[in-house]
Amino acid sequence: MSANHHFPRPPVLFCDFDGTITLSDNIVAVMQHFQPHGWEDIVKDIVNESKSIQQGVGEMFALLPSSMKEEVTSYILANAGIRSGFPELLEWCREHNVPFYVTSGGIDFFVYPLLAPFGIPADHIYCNGSDFTGDNIRITWPHTCDDHCDNNCGMCKTTVIRQFPETEYFRILIGDSITDFAGAKLADLVFSRSHLTEKCRELGLPHIPFGTFHDIIHHLDEGGLAQ
Ligand SMILES: [Mg+2]
Ligand SMILES: [Zn+2]
Numbered sequence: 001m002s003a004n005h006h007f008p009r010p011p012v013l014f015c016d017f018d019g020t021i022t023l024s025d026n027i028v029a030v031m032q033h034f035q036p037h038g039w040e041d042i043v044k045d046i047v048n049e050s051k052s053i054q055q056g057v058g059e060m061f062a063l064l065p066s067s068m069k070e071e072v073t074s075y076i077l078a079n080a081g082i083r084s085g086f087p088e089l090l091e092w093c094r095e096h097n098v099p100f101y102v103t104s105g106g107i108d109f110f111v112y113p114l115l116a117p118f119g120i121p122a123d124h125i126y127c128n129g130s131d132f133t134g135d136n137i138r139i140t141w142p143h144t145c146d147d148h149c150d151n152n153c154g155m156c157k158t159t160v161i162r163q164f165p166e167t168e169y170f171r172i173l174i175g176d177s178i179t180d181f182a183g184a185k186l187a188d189l190v191f192s193r194s195h196l197t198e199k200c201r202e203l204g205l206p207h208i209p210f211g212t213f214h215d216i217i218h219h220l221d222e223g224g225l226a227q
Helices: 026-034 039-047 053-061 066-079 086-095 108-118 157-161 178-186 194-203 213-222
Strands: 011-015 100-107 125-131 138-140 170-175 189-192 207-209
Touching: 011 157, 026 039, 026 053, 026 066, 026 100, 039 053, 053 100, 053 138, 066 108, 086 100, 086 108, 086 213, 100 108, 100 157, 100 178, 108 125, 157 170, 157 178, 170 178, 178 189, 178 194, 189 194, 189 213, 194 207
Parallel strands: 011 100, 011 170, 100 125, 170 189, 189 207
Antiparallel strands: 125 138
8 A cells, every 4th residue: 555545635845955865064064164253143143033044054164265166065975975765755755656845054065965865856856056256156046936935944945835835735744843844834744853853843833853864764654643
């Protein structure tokens, strides 16, 4: 029997990248490693929500010269680890005909290379862009907020999720942190880690904390929160 029978509508998965598919947040890792002056204040402003994610991420990368492209890219590719069970979750989605989308607040120059081994179609990966032609790194925003979102997300997860009407789909978000907060409020079910678990508790959103993607496969086979 298909696991889809457990859900009231066909499920669709929206999965965060940094700190979810990867073990830690690559933007934070880059800033901690290269220590451009002023990055810590920008992170604080993003976390306490006095600065939008789009503004803050743009400002942080603008602290790094474009000439560091190779160095920054190599650092991330060498240090990012993939969370256990990720290939198995993708296989589960193929077997059960469940659409899987990467919805990332990360940047193309590290998201695409890190996902390359997994065979996810390019049009199922949403992330921000980058421009290294100026003096400093400039982040570009091909997937900004639609008229329904005023959060200045940068890559707007709610805009992607809204393409799948709640009347037709059971919308499942997987994530860990601040870039997932807006999307979590829309989703039918959240698989959460870290700050996102706290946020879901605080807001009373239906969520299941997870450690690895194997945990998620288990819960999907069981029908999420269903008994
Ligand atoms: Mg994340
Ligand atoms: Zn948005």
